[in-house]
Amino acid sequence: MMIPLLLLVLLHLLVATTVAMQEFSSVNEVAERVKENSDHFMSLPKISTALTTAYYQIHGFPHNLPDRSAALRFLYSQAATLQASVFISLEDGTLFGYNAGFGSGTYREPGNSGYYIPPTTTNTANSTSQQNENEFYKHWISCVNGTSGEPLECQQADGDFYIEWVDNGQLQPCRPLDVQTEEHCHQHNSTSEEELQECLSQVLYCYSYDVKKANFSSLQLQDDNTAIPVDPNRFGYVPRTYSCTDQFGQFSEDHGQVLQDFQTGALGDCTFADGTTLVHRGNMPGDYAYCGDDDDDGDTICNDTFLGGYRSRDYDPRWRTWYADVKRRQRPEWSAPYAFFNTLKMGISFSEPFYSTHTTTGTNNGTQQQKKVFEGIVVADYTLEQFGTFLVGAYGDKDIHVAIFENAPPHHYLIAASTGAETAKQVLASDHTQPCPSEWYQGGFSQFHCDVVRVPMETIDEQNDNNDNDNDDDSSTNNNNNNILKHAFERLKQDNFPQNELIAFKDGPTNAYVVQAQSYEQPNANLNWFQIIVMPMEQYTSDSIVPGEPMFVALCMVSLLGFACCCGMLLVSYCKRHERSFAHTDWRFQVAFIFGCCLLNLSTLTFIGEASDELCLARMWTTCLCFSLALSTLFVKCWRMFTLVRASRRFRRTTITNVQAAVRALPMIGIQTIILLVFTIVDPPRRTENLQVNGGSLFVQPWQHILCQHETDAFHITQFTFMALVVAIGCYLAYQSRYVGEHEYSHAENGKPLALAMYNIAFAGAIIGTILFGVDMSRDAQMLMAAFGVFWGTVFSSSIFVIPRYIHSVKGYKSRRSNFSFPSGLDTSARASGHHNTSGYVVKSREETKAREDDEEVAPDDNNNNNGSSSRVRFSEDGGGDEINSSHRSR
Numbered sequence: 023m024m025i026p027l028l029l030l031v032l033l034h035l036l037v038a039t040t041v042a043m044q045e046f047s048s049v050n051e052v053a054e055r056v057k058e059n060s061d062h063f064m065s066l067p068k069i070s071t072a073l074t075t076a077y078y079q080i081h082g083f084p085h086n087l088p089d090r091s092a093a094l095r096f097l098y099s100q101a102a103t104l105q106a107s108v109f110i111s112l113e114d115g116t117l118f119g120y121n122a123g124f125g126s127g128t129y130r131e132p133g134n135s136g137y138y139i140p141p142t143t144t145n146t147a148n149s150t151s152q153q154n155e156n157e158f159y160k161h162w163i164s165c166v167n168g169t170s171g172e173p174l175e176c177q178q179a180d181g182d183f184y185i186e187w188v189d190n191g192q193l194q195p196c197r198p199l200d201v202q203t204e205e206h207c208h209q210h211n212s213t214s215e216e217e218l219q220e221c222l223s224q225v226l227y228c229y230s231y232d233v234k235k236a237n238f239s240s241l242q243l244q245d246d247n248t249a250i251p252v253d254p255n256r257f258g259y260v261p262r263t264y265s266c267t268d269q270f271g272q273f274s275e276d277h278g279q280v281l282q283d284f285q286t287g288a289l290g291d292c293t294f295a296d297g298t299t300l301v302h303r304g305n306m307p308g309d310y311a312y313c314g315d316d317d318d319d320g321d322t323i324c325n326d327t328f329l330g331g332y333r334s335r336d337y338d339p340r341w342r343t344w345y346a347d348v349k350r351r352q353r354p355e356w357s358a359p360y361a362f363f364n365t366l367k368m369g370i371s372f373s374e375p376f377y378s379t380h381t382t383t384g385t386n387n388g389t390q391q392q393k394k395v396f397e398g399i400v401v402a403d404y405t406l407e408q409f410g411t412f413l414v415g416a417y418g419d420k421d422i423h424v425a426i427f428e429n430a431p432p433h434h435y436l437i438a439a440s441t442g443a444e445t446a447k448q449v450l451a452s453d454h455t456q457p458c459p460s461e462w463y464q465g466g467f468s469q470f471h472c473d474v475v476r477v478p479m480e481t482i483d484e485q486n487d488n489n490d491n492d493n494d495d496d497s498s499t500n501n502n503n504n505n506i507l508k509h510a511f512e513r514l515k516q517d518n519f520p521q522n523e524l525i526a527f528k529d530g531p532t533n534a535y536v537v538q539a540q541s542y543e544q545p546n547a548n549l550n551w552f553q554i555i556v557m558p559m560e561q562y563t564s565d566s567i568v569p570g571e572p573m574f575v576a577l578c579m580v581s582l583l584g585f586a587c588c589c590g591m592l593l594v595s596y597c598k599r600h601e602r603s604f605a606h607t608d609w610r611f612q613v614a615f616i617f618g619c620c621l622l623n624l625s626t627l628t629f630i631g632e633a634s635d636e637l638c639l640a641r642m643w644t645t646c647l648c649f650s651l652a653l654s655t656l657f658v659k660c661w662r663m664f665t666l667v668r669a670s671r672r673f674r675r676t677t678i679t680n681v682q683a684a685v686r687a688l689p690m691i692g693i694q695t696i697i698l699l700v701f702t703i704v705d706p707p708r709r710t711e712n713l714q715v716n717g718g719s720l721f722v723q724p725w726q727h728i729l730c731q732h733e734t735d736a737f738h739i740t741q742f743t744f745m746a747l748v749v750a751i752g753c754y755l756a757y758q759s760r761y762v763g764e765h766e767y768s769h770a771e772n773g774k775p776l777a778l779a780m781y782n783i784a785f786a787g788a789i790i791g792t793i794l795f796g797v798d799m800s801r802d803a804q805m806l807m808a809a810f811g812v813f814w815g816t817v818f819s820s821s822i823f824v825i826p827r828y829i830h831s832v833k834g835y836k837s838r839r840s841n842f843s844f845p846s847g848l849d850t851s852a853r854a855s856g857h858h859n860t861s862g863y864v865v866k867s868r869e870e871t872k873a874r875e876d877d878e879e880v881a882p883d884d885n886n887n888n889n890g891s892s893s894r895v896r897f898s899e900d901g902g903g904d905e906i907n908s909s910h911r912s913r
Contacts, residue, residue: 049536049557049724050538052424052555053538053540053553055416056413056424056553056555057540057542059416060409060426060542060553064372064544064549066105066402066404067104067106067371067372067403067404068372068374069104070100070104070106070108070402071372071373071401071402074097074110074402075374075376075400077096078110078376078400079376079378082096083118084311084312086313086314087312087313087314087324087327089312089314090118090129091272094127094267095271095272097120097127097271098267098271100120101120105122105404105405105408106122106404107120107121107403107404108400108401108403109128109402110398110399110400110401111340111345111398111400111401112397112398113191113229113340113396113397113398114133115130115133115339115340116130116131116398117129117130117337117338117339119401120267121264121403122284123284123403124264125267125281125282125284126265126266126267126332127264127265127267127271127330128262128263128264129265129273129312129327130260130261130262130338130339131161131310131312131327132311133161133260134184134185134186134231134260134338135185135260135338136184136186136257136258137158137161137162137258138256138257138258139156139159139256140156141253141256158258158260160309160310161258161261162176162258163175163176163306164176164261164308164327164328164334165261165334166303166328166332166334167294168294168295168332168333169295169296170294171294171299171300175258176258176259177255177257177259178236178238178257178259178336179236180236180237180238180239181235182259182336183234183236183338184338185234185338185340186231187229187230188232191229191230192229193227193228193229193380193393194227194228195225195228196226196227196349196350196352197226197350197352200225200226200227203221203222203225204222204225206221207221207222207225215391218391219391219392222391222392222393223392223394225393226352226377226395227380227393227394227396228349228395228396229395229396231340233341238252239254241254261334261335261337262334262335262337262338263333263334264332264333264334265330265331265332266280266281266292266330267281267330268280268281268289269281273326273329273331274292274330275300275303275329275330277291280292292330292332293332294332294333301331303328303329303330304325304326304329305325306327306328307323307324307325308324308327309322310324312327313327344357348373353375353547354372354373354374355546355547355549356370356371356372356373356544356547357370357371357372357548358370358430358548359428359476361474361476367405367445367446368405368406368407368446369403369404370404370406371401371402371403371404372401372404373399373400373401374399375398375399376399376400377394377395379392379393379395380392380395406437406438406445409426409438410439410445412438413438413439413440414441414442416440417440418440418441421558422555422556422557423440423441423557424553424556425437425439425441425443425479425482425507425510425553425556426439426542426553426554427479427552428551428552429519429543429550429551429552433478433480434478434480435476435477435478436477436478436479436482437551439482439507440503441503441507442500443482443500443504443507445477446474446477447475447477448473448474449472449473449474449475450471450472451472452471454475458472479507479508479511480512481508482504482508483501483504483505483507483508505529507554507556509527510527510537510554510556511554513525513527513537514554519539519552520539521540521541522540523539524536524537524724526559526714526724528713534558534711534713535556535558536556536558536559536713536724537554537556538554538555539553540552540553540554540555541553559724559725559726560725560726561728562714562725562728562800564802564803565632565727565728566632566801566802567630567631567802567805567806568630568631569630573802573803573805573806576806577626577627577629577630577805578630580809580810580813581623581624581626581627581809581812583813584619584812584817585620585623585624587820587821588616588620588623588816588820591616591820591821591824592616592617594824594828595613595616595823596609596613598828598831599613601831602831603827603830603831604827604831608659608662611655611658611659611680612659612823614655615652615655615656615659615819615820615823616820617652618651618653618654618655619652619817619819619820620816621648621652622648622652622812623816624648625645625812626809626812628641628645629641629808633710633728633730634709637730638706638707638708639702639706639707641707642698642701642706642707642737643698646697646698647698649745650694652816653690653745653748653752653783654687654690654691655687656776656779657752657755658684658686658687659776660752660756660776660780661686662678662686663756663759663776665678666678667758693744697737697740697744701736701737701740705732705733705734705736707730707732708730709728710729710730710731711726711727711728712726712729713725713726714726714727727801729801745787746787749780749783749784749787753777753781755780756776756779757777759776759777775822778819779822779823782814783815783819786811786814786815786818787811787815789811790807790808793807794807
């Protein structure tokens with residue numbers, strides 16, 4: 023019986039492990055996938071900037087309008103394939119690029135703002151002579167009202183920024199490090215021009231200019247040392263123009279040929295912000311830089327510079343913060359995520375400086391020197407919606423939740439989430455708790471004063487409250503998932519964001535999750551993010567035995583089979599209690615012991631069901647109390663036998679009644695009850711959830727365990743000590759009484775069955791205890807092994823008392839039938855009935871007569887070979903008690 027059950031347990035564990043390995047998608051797998059896709063997405067802007075830099079360095083532009091059109095097509099192809107908007111910003115103020123968000127191009131002529139247009143120069147019909155009078159007049163008249171399309175003067179105001187050259191833009195070392203390197207080169211390599219050139223190749227040079235803040239009201243122009251008053255409203259800027267493009271990426275305002283949607287490729291008309299006024303700006307002649315001027319005499323006139331231009335603004339990249347930061351550090355880097363001005367969506371930019379080589383005359387012997395000169399920056403704008411699209415597509419319909427956010431305390435702003443959470447909110451500038459009306463960006467930028475605020479992880483569960491959603495169920499699900507991400511973030515924040523470790527946490531009373539954070543960064547590139555992966559913890563089904571599982575069938579089979587076997591032996595012992603084989607075996611306590619074994623087998627059925635506070639308490643009380651009830655009767659049998667034997671060896675008459683013996687059994691039950699009561703009050707077993715993450719391993723399935731547990735191990739130590747002490751004492755008493763009745767089995771209680779029964783309980787407890795504490799197995803397997811241990815200890819110990827006596831009883835019955843004889847003179851009917859009706863003489867078997875005569879027969883004593891004494895052990899059937907008579911016999 024034991025071997026099949028053990029095989030069943032091992033088979034169940036193997037199947038459960040195999041299923042877990044098949045179903046488990048580790049957090050590490052998800053983390054690797056997210057990282058791989060992040061690397062892919064973040065590599066696209068780098069590819070764009072590298073391609074654009076190479077295109078510029080092979081003189082792809084700027085030269086003339088055909089050059090510009092070819093460059094636009096090149097940038098358009100990048101936007102279509104790499105999903106990046108690429109812009110080129112040069113040190114002369116040139117800005118050129120393609121905006122994939124709007125499907126439009128942008129262009130700024132080279133030149134510095136802050137120029138002055140004298141009042142005598144009037145804006146009349148784009149006169150070429152007027153433009154020749156002032157080289158900046160062409161810029162002064164190139165602005166437009168973005169709503170109505172009316173021409174505007176590009177007027178700067180006080181407080182605006184502009185660029186002013188220093189020493190005509192003389193080359194200077196870009197960084198303090200370059201200054202030190204240049205000084206070092208001249209000090210230590212002045213004797214050799216080659217060595218100097220090699221040393222100076224590490225120095226980066228930049229054009230010299232200052233960023234000025236306009237204060238035109240206080241300016242005065244000097245003309246022949248005479249101060250001339252100026253009109254502060256006649257200072258202008260070189261505008262940045264946004265232009266419509268066609269499906270090939272070229273500036274266009276052709277009717278029906280303008281790209282309306284970059285994603286769908288829909289075509290339409292180029293209009294201003296009012297949606298009705300058509301753009302017609304392809305008729306603005308001027309000697310603009312991109313007209314093309316191979317002779318460099320500045321007299322080439324063209325009309326297409328502002329073709330399709332529907333909006334203009336004062337924007338010089340050189341005084342923008344992002345440009346100044348990259349120029350100062352002279353390294354590729356990422357910007358902090360921000361809201362795009364046109365789409366109001368979150369994005370990020372990758373900026374990469376590029377250089378040219380200038381040849382100058384050296385200081386020694388007039389040799390030429392090569393200088394690496396900073397020429398500008400290529401910028402790839404990248405929308406973070408692509409991260410969200412990937413995360414939602416990969417994990418939006420799964421129980422796995424992923425979020426990417428900035429590692430920038432105190433606020434950890436959201437980058438993207440698999441829940442579809444928005445990374446920014448459009449709110450009124452006057453009240454950030456109120457959303458901005460949608461008309462703000464649908465009908466222009468001037469109807470409402472709104473701000474775009476980013477969403478931190480701390481409030482990710484709140485940011486969808488004001489969003490309209492036609493599907494309330496989906497909205498509720500997303501909010502719940504956002505709440506899970508928030509709790510995961512808070513749990514990681516408590517531990518200071520440990521990386522590549524599994525951290526368990528609860529979301530609500532029942533739901534358990536595991537979260538892992540990993541850093542995503544690019545050193546020296548201003549990119550430091552966190553990626554967190556949240557997965558639900560599966561409840562470990564092997565923590566409980568429930569109907570429908572193999573362990574349920576096995577446990578019921580073991581428990582009920584043990585109960586049935588013990589009940590059968592209980593019935594045999596009680597029905598045959600008057601027969602000699604059972605009557606002289608202290609049958610009352612034997613029946614009580616077997617009855618306790620029946621209850622103990624039934625108590626293992628409390629192992630069925632998922633752990634609850636009530637069931638945990640029931641398991642503790644039933645198993646422990648039934649064990650003490652069964653063991654106490656067996657212990658008393660051993661104690662009484664030991665006491666009688668010890669008295670016989672001391673030649674004293676001792677009598678122990680059944681009542682006295684029963685009273686001796688009560689202390690053990692009482693002690694057990696006190697132990698249970700104390701721990702029920704002080705440290706009761708409760709339904710406990712353990713979140714097992716296997717030491718933070720990323721490759722092992724995390725589990726949610728629901729177990730019956732005490733807060734401390736005090737109960738287990740106390741109960742084990744109590745049970746082990748009782749069993750050990752019982753084994754000792756049984757061992758001391760093992761030879762009683764050895765040669766006269768049918769006449770007195772035999773000590774060997776007592777010893778074997780107690781030894782069996784001790785042996786079964788030792789074996790099962792070793793397996794339970796020494797072998798790593800699931801809780802349901804432990805409960806099944808415990809039930810099997812109960813079966814082993816109760817059934818085998820009970821059978822030791824019952825089966826040999828039952829066999830002896832059957833043999834005695836057959837012997838009586840074979841040796842039956844009738845008195846002489848009885849007829850056939852008397853033989854058949856066993857007695858004579860007439861005389862009233864009752865015929866009895868020889869065996870019954872002999873049994874009655876031998877009721878007082880002496881049981882051998884261990885010491886009878888030494889002193890010739892013998893002990894008479896008598897177990898009365900009337901309940902009066904047991905006694906031992908000692909006497910001396912001469913040989």
